[in-house]
Amino acid sequence: RKEVEQDPGPFNVPEGATVAFNCTYSNSASQSFFWYRQDCRKEPKLLMSVYSSGNEDGRFTAQLNRASQYISLLIRDSKLSDSATYLCVVRVNSGYALNFGKGTSLLVTP
Amino acid sequence: DAGVTQSPTHLIKTRGQQVTLRCSPKSGHDTVSWYQQALGQGPQFIFQYYEEEERQRGNFPDRFSGHQFPNYSSELNVNALLLGDSALYLCASSLFRQENYEQYFGPGTRLTVT
Numbered sequence: 001r002k003e004v005e006q007d008p009g010p011f012n013v014p015e016g017a018t019v020a021f022n023c024t025y026s027n028s029a030s031q032s033f034f035w036y037r038q039d040c041r042k043e044p045k046l047l048m049s050v051y052s053s054g055n056e057d058g059r060f061t062a063q064l065n066r067a068s069q070y071i072s073l074l075i076r077d078s079k080l081s082d083s084a085t086y087l088c089v090v091r092v093n094s095g096y097a098l099n100f101g102k103g104t105s106l107l108v109t110p
Numbered sequence: 111d112a113g114v115t116q117s118p119t120h121l122i123k124t125r126g127q128q129v130t131l132r133c134s135p136k137s138g139h140d141t142v143s144w145y146q147q148a149l150g151q152g153p154q155f156i157f158q159y160y161e162e163e164e165r166q167r168g169n170f171p172d173r174f175s176g177h178q179f180p181n182y183s184s185e186l187n188v189n190a191l192l193l194g195d196s197a198l199y200l201c202a203s204s205l206f207r208q209e210n211y212e213q214y215f216g217p218g219t220r221l222t223v224t
Contacts, residue, residue, distance in 0.1 A: 004152075032211050043200055043215040044153065087152055091211055096143065096166045098202075098213055100152030 003027055006088050006101035013108055017078045021104045023071040023088030031093035033064055035073045038085045038103065047073075047086070078108045112137050114203050114216035122222045123191050131186045131219045135203030141165075142184040143213060144176060145200040153200055159184050160206050188221075196223045 006023045013019050025033075033050035048055065050062040050071055061074040071088055085103040092099070115134045123129050135142050141160045145153035155168035159178035178184045182203075188195055198220050202213035 034212070041198075043217050046212055046214060049210050049212060096141075096158045096211070097155035097168060098143075098145075098153075099155070102150070102152050 002101075003099045004088055004090050004101040006086075006104050008102055008104060010105040010107055013078055013106070015078060015080060015108055015110055017108075018074065018076050019078055019106060020075075021073045021086050021088070021106075023073075023101055025069050025071070025088075025090045025099075027090070027092050027099075028069065029093045030069075030090045032091040033062075033071050034089040034091075034098070035060075035062060035071075036087040036089055036100075038087055040085075044087055044100075075106075078106075080108050080110065082106060083108045114201060114214055116199075116201050116216040116219050118219060119217065120220045120222075122224060124224055125191055125193060127191050128187065128189045129191060129221060131188075131199050131201075131221075132183065133186070133201030133203075133216060134183045135201075136214050139203040139205050139214075140182050141204045141206045142178060142182065143202045143204070144184070144186045145202065145215075146170070147198040147200055147218075149197075156186070191223045193223050196221060 035047040036044040037047045038044045054063045059076045063072045087103045088101040143158040144156040147153040157167040162178045173189045175187045198218045200218045201216045204213045
């Protein structure tokens, strides 16, 4: 079983829509959680860290459920520029490595 | 504020050859991690360097080795290249003592093995 699992999509949504991505992780010792965004043939860029209490950054809201080992990302009022692959990332408490999901592809259309 | 830089941007090598990739971390960072990203996959952790020592290693063979220099920059070496080593190689920098341990990636080196 993969350590981090995501729905690969693609998610095709119109501009202005709200879209949610989900992610599950298998290691209960996971300590740090992130969402990265990756544009085609570019490097992953940190979108936001995810905290236990949930956190929001503008149109983006991230939630963490440790009991269910589940992370989510909500994007409100989607823009064309939000089109990218969104990577769910987890770090286990005992290590330094980031464990990435395969990513969920989002295409926002006019 | 200089971000993470990597060189070269692209590289084509023949099976069996050796390659060296280079990375300079973001200003103020002291830790460098290397990742391999195959097409359609998420990045896979290769290893991490801090204080010029390998701190953790992922599930990669000994053909993959690295080094960190006193100025925190790092090299990734791959010997006896295989076709399956073709991938985007990403360097990520971070601050070792930072609580949440956020890592910032460079633009990557795209390696093609023929």
